Amino acid sequence: MREDVESLDIADVTANWVNAAVLQRQIDDRIKALADLSHTPLFFGRLDYLHAPGADEAEGGEGERFYIGRRHVHDAVGDPMVIDWRAPVSQPFYRASKKDPMDVGLRRRFGYTGGDLTAYEDERLSDPAEAEVVSALLQAEIERPRVGPMRDIVATIQPEQDEIVRSGLSGSVCVQGGPGTGKTAVGLHRVAYLLYAHRERLARTGTLVIGPNRSFLHYIEQVLPALGELEVKQATVDDLVAHVEVRGVDSADAAVIKGDARMAEVLRRAVRSHITPPTESVVVVRGSRRWRVPGHELEEIVRELTARDMRYGAAREALPQRIAHAVLVQMERSGEAPDDRVQDAVARNAAVKAAVKAIWPAVDPAKLVLRLLSDADFLAEHAEGVLSEDEQKCVLWERPARSVRAAKWSSADAVLIDEVTDLVARTHSLGHVVLDEAQDLSPMQYRAVGRRCTTGSATVLGDLAQGTTPWATRSWAEALRHLGKEEAVVEELTVGFRVPRDVIAYASRLLPHIAPGLAPVSSVRENPGAFEVREASDGARDVVAACVEALEREGSVGLIAADARIPDLASALSDAGLTYLGPGEETTAATRLTLVPASLAKGLEYDYVVLDEPAAVVDGEPDERTGLRRLYVALTRAVSGLVVIHAAPLPEQLGA
Numbered sequence: 202m203r204e205d206v207e208s209l210d211i212a213d214v215t216a217n218w219v220n221a222a223v224l225q226r227q228i229d230d231r232i233k234a235l236a237d238l239s240h241t242p243l244f245f246g247r248l249d250y251l252h253a254p255g256a257d258e259a260e261g262g263e264g265e266r267f268y269i270g271r272r273h274v275h276d277a278v279g280d281p282m283v284i285d286w287r288a289p290v291s292q293p294f295y296r297a298s299k300k301d302p303m304d305v306g307l308r309r310r311f312g313y314t315g316g317d318l319t320a321y322e323d324e325r326l327s328d329p330a331e332a333e334v335v336s337a338l339l340q341a342e343i344e345r346p347r348v349g350p351m352r353d354i355v356a357t358i359q360p361e362q363d364e365i366v367r368s369g370l371s372g373s374v375c376v377q378g379g380p381g382t383g384k385t386a387v388g389l390h391r392v393a394y395l396l397y398a399h400r401e402r403l404a405r406t407g408t409l410v411i412g413p414n415r416s417f418l419h420y421i422e423q424v425l426p427a428l429g430e431l432e433v434k435q436a437t438v439d440d441l442v443a444h445v446e447v448r449g450v451d452s453a454d455a456a457v458i459k460g461d462a463r464m465a466e467v468l469r470r471a472v473r474s475h476i477t478p479p480t481e482s483v484v485v486v487r488g489s490r491r492w493r494v495p496g497h498e499l500e501e502i503v504r505e506l507t508a509r510d511m512r513y514g515a516a517r518e519a520l521p522q523r524i525a526h527a528v529l530v531q532m533e534r535s536g537e538a539p540d541d542r543v544q545d546a547v548a549r550n551a552a553v554k555a556a557v558k559a560i561w562p563a564v565d566p567a568k569l570v571l572r573l574l575s576d577a578d579f580l581a582e583h584a585e586g587v588l589s590e591d592e593q594k595c596v597l598w599e600r601p602a603r604s605v606r607a608a609k610w611s612s613a614d615a616v617l618i619d620e621v622t623d624l625v626a627r628t629h630s631l632g633h634v635v636l637d638e639a640q641d642l643s644p645m646q647y648r649a650v651g652r653r654c655t656t657g658s659a660t661v662l663g664d665l666a667q668g669t670t671p672w673a674t675r676s677w678a679e680a681l682r683h684l685g686k687e688e689a690v691v692e693e694l695t696v697g698f699r700v701p702r703d704v705i706a707y708a709s710r711l712l713p714h715i716a717p718g719l720a721p722v723s724s725v726r727e728n729p730g731a732f733e734v735r736e737a738s739d740g741a742r743d744v745v746a747a748c749v750e751a752l753e754r755e756g757s758v759g760l761i762a763a764d765a766r767i768p769d770l771a772s773a774l775s776d777a778g779l780t781y782l783g784p785g786e787e788t789t790a791a792t793r794l795t796l797v798p799a800s801l802a803k804g805l806e807y808d809y810v811v812l813d814e815p816a817a818v819v820d821g822e823p824d825e826r827t828g829l830r831r832l833y834v835a836l837t838r839a840v841s842g843l844v845v846i847h848a849a850p851l852p853e854q855l856g857a
């Protein structure tokens with residue numbers, strides 16, 4: 202297939218160089234998408250249907266065989282050899298069961314080692330004599346040691362995951378799932394599925410995956426390309442609202458207020474306050490004639506524009522045209538026959554421009570937020586009845602900033618600027634947005650994400666128990682409301698694919714304290730996992746020793762510690778001659794150890810985790826609940842084993 206595309210000669214089919222360039226670009230993209238990945242086999246499954254799909258079963262009819270793979274592959278004459286996993290015909294590969302065989306006689310799974318086919322496994326779904334067994338290949342895939350970035354799970358998507366992956370484009374979905382239940386994997390595969398099922402529409406409108414930080418995005422960035430999808434954008438929320446350079450940090454209290462949805466009302470009022478009802482008439486001189494639009498008529502125009510659900514900036518652009526229209530009506534009344542050009546000329550007339558400037562001045566979003574945070578009176582005027590006096594005091598800068606450039610903007614401030622930007626001019630909306638680790642967003646951040654999918658849909662992924670910001674959401678209903686996707690269906694994933702049984706049981710002791718009501722994850726891993734709690738007698742040296750031990754086994758090792766302890770541990774590792782990476786950097790066979798500050802551990806996983814000083818992880822956060830949640834995240838990163846090392850007493854909530 203790739204050679205066919207490479208040999209295309211477009212010289213005769215393109216009329217001009219623009220067409221030629223566009224076509225060549227498409228061809229190059231296609232060649233790139235058809236790249237042969239030596240470790241990525243073309244197919245991983247086979248389905249033998251009892252009847253050709255679509256044929257009337259009652260008539261008997263021949264069965265049909267399909268190979269299922271990452272992408273569609275056809276032979277030299279165009280007959281399909283491998284069916285894309287996303288095609289409807291492939292669906293029984295994921296969903297069929299003994300209970301509901303979906304007309305499948307045989308399901309075969311292929312196992313690979315590197316790029317070599319090394320195993321296969323058959324299930325005769327329609328044979329009542331055969332008992333249902335757990336797939337050994339699935340089990341092997343789950344237990345596989347982890348090295349390098351996140352991989353796709355196309356070969357082993359589970360039925361409850363598949364339901365989310367294949368849910369329609371028009372509706373939004375929210376997935377609550379404990380650590381390692383495959384939320385991130387499901388979100389990424391869902392994008393791939395939607396791109397397959399609605400390629401043209403989404404190519405036009407765009408798709409976006411939002412993750413918590415750069416290292417996480419780096420960790421997941423190869424999943425979609427491996428599925429042949431190269432066009433999906435990835436960003437953090439901070440990237441989306443990067444209107445100013447962020448150099449400041451808010452106190453937790455200030456950040457909570459700035460992230461509160463009530464701020465939207467304050468900002469809306471502040472923007473609207475720029476509109477000054479006209480008192481004087483506008484006089485337009487054209488040739489020897491003067492046309493007067495009286496104050497009361499201007500007032501009516503302004504009232505009408507304010508009442509409409511228009512963006513501030515759009516209404517500002519409409520205003521001169523409305524004034525010009527009023528002039529035109531007068532011209533017509535006096536027997537002239539002005540056309541559109543006259544209206545445009547009147548709209549550009551200096552007197553009209555001056556009136557617009559006075560009535561409806563341009564608003565610079567960053568300057569407006571700067572003023573709100575610097576000028577107590579201005580803030581009080583617009584926050585009256587919305588924020589209490591104490592709250593106003595809390596968000597005001599201690600020292601007013603002199604200019605947008607000089608201000609020490611925080612990331613919550615950038616979100617406020619984004620809100621104002623949208624009040625002035627509508628934000629471009631995408632076709633689909635995947636929001637991962639969604640529990641950590643503030644209401645104002647949800648609004649920022651929501652306006653990027655007003656005309657599209659969203660997949661919202663998260664775990665309430667892993668919310669580690671002071672403004673983390675309390676419920677999905679609330680989060681979805683701020684996002685503008687109240688209609689989203691909330692699904693729950695409870696089967697864990699990452700964390701071994703003993704480890705998840707230990708971590709789940711925290712659940713009643715951090716998210717009462719959430720059920721613990723049940724691990725599907727057969728291997729109970731290595732798990733040990735050690736009291737340190739020799740400080741950092743014990744931690745280093747545990748890392749060395751872990752490195753003797755196969756796979757990646759993550760040393761997770763409270764952010765404040767990272768520098769000391771870094772020098773201890775270096776002193777011991779151990780090389781290590783930062784989170785998000787790719788582990789290789791040569792360097793398998795990563796030193797992870799607890800604040801960046803979210804979403805990542807390592808075969809063996811050495812967790813340093815749990816009490817310090819808890820103490821590193823502004824309050825105990827957040828601290829325990831941070832600890833819960835750190836405890837649930839391990840795939841094969843966890844060693845907890847402590848000198849200080851363990852947090853009492855970890856007691857049995």
Ligand SMILES: Nc1ncnc2c1ncn2[C@@H]1O[C@H](COP(=O)(O)OP(=O)(O)OP(=O)(O)O)[C@@H](O)[C@H]1O
Nearest residue numbers: 354357358359380381382383384385386698699804
């Ligand atoms: N169906 C599956 N088959 C094989 N592996 C799977 C499957 N589902 C998930 N996994 C694996 O389990 C691990 C955890 O998945 P993922 O990171 O998507 O979970 P998560 O719910 O986002 O976790 P967290 O809450 O910690 O961010 C990954 O290594 C993923 O590849």
